Each structure stands twice: as C-alpha cells, then as structure tokens.
C-alpha cells in the first residue's frame with residue numbers, strides 16, 4: 001500500500017511530513033514527524049523537540065499525543081511515524097519505528113490492534129500492530 005492508495009493513510013502521511021519539517025533536532029539532526037488519528041477522526045501531529053540537556057528531549061510521538069489530549073481526544077485509532085537524518089534524502093533507509101518509551105505511551109490510548117504505519121519520504125514502508133511492537137504489555141486495566 002502506498003499513501004496515495006489509501007486516503008486515510010495519505011492524510012496521516014501529509015500531516016507527519018509537515019510536522020517533520022518543524023522538528024527541533026540540532027543535536028541528533030534526525031528529524032521525526034508523527035501523526036495520530038483520534039476517535040473523532042481528527043489528526044494530531046507532532047515533531048521531536050530536543051534539548052541541550054539531552055534526556056529532556058521529546059519524541060515526535062509524545063508531541064502528537066499531547067496535542068491529541070489537549071484537543072480532547074481520548075483514543076488513538078491509527079498512527080504514522082516517519083523520520084530520517086537531515087542530510088539524507090529520506091528514502092530507503094532504516095525504518096523509523098517508535099522508541100520503547102513511545103510504544104508504552106501509545107499503549108495508554110490505543111488497542112493492541114492499532115495500526116502503526118512507518119513511512120519515509122517516498123511513502124509507506126511498513127505497518128505493524130501495536131501488539132507486534134509491544135507484546136504482553138502493561139496498561140491501565142492492570143491497575
């Protein structure tokens with residue numbers, strides 16, 4: 001599937017690509033964009049925002065999730081992440097899958113069958129379920 005072949009994915013792709021353009025990543029020079037669809041069909045995007053105190057940097061997924069919560073969204077129903085180095089052409093490199101911490105953050109607002117699309121500049125590269133990315137996970141219902 002390419003983004004052009006699926007208008008729902010295409011909209012996520014466009015939002016994530018635009019968000020990546022805003023990334024603040026002067027230390028890693030690795031620019032990431034994420035876009036999440038919420039239960040109301042709305043799309044929320046985020047970019048990574050780094051910090052001179054390196055551990056204080058935030059991933060693109062975290063920003064998109066904050067935007068969703070601020071807008072009143074409660075569930076992530078589809079996700080797309082894309083990222084590549086500033087100096088790369090952005091096609092055909094390693095898949096930019098969510099980091100472990102962001103997989104757990106997704107877990108808070110999504111079901112195990114959440115589709116997490118990974119794209120690059122050329123379009124969709126792969127789709128995983130959240131259960132694939134974070135098997136046997138711990139979530140709100142455990143508390």
Ligand code: THU
Pocket residue numbers: 025028030031032047048049050057058059060061081083096097098099102
């Ligand atoms: N990064 C993200 O924003 N999301 C990912 O899925 C992978 C990594 C960011 C964190 C840091 O700013 C840069 O990419 C390099 O790790």
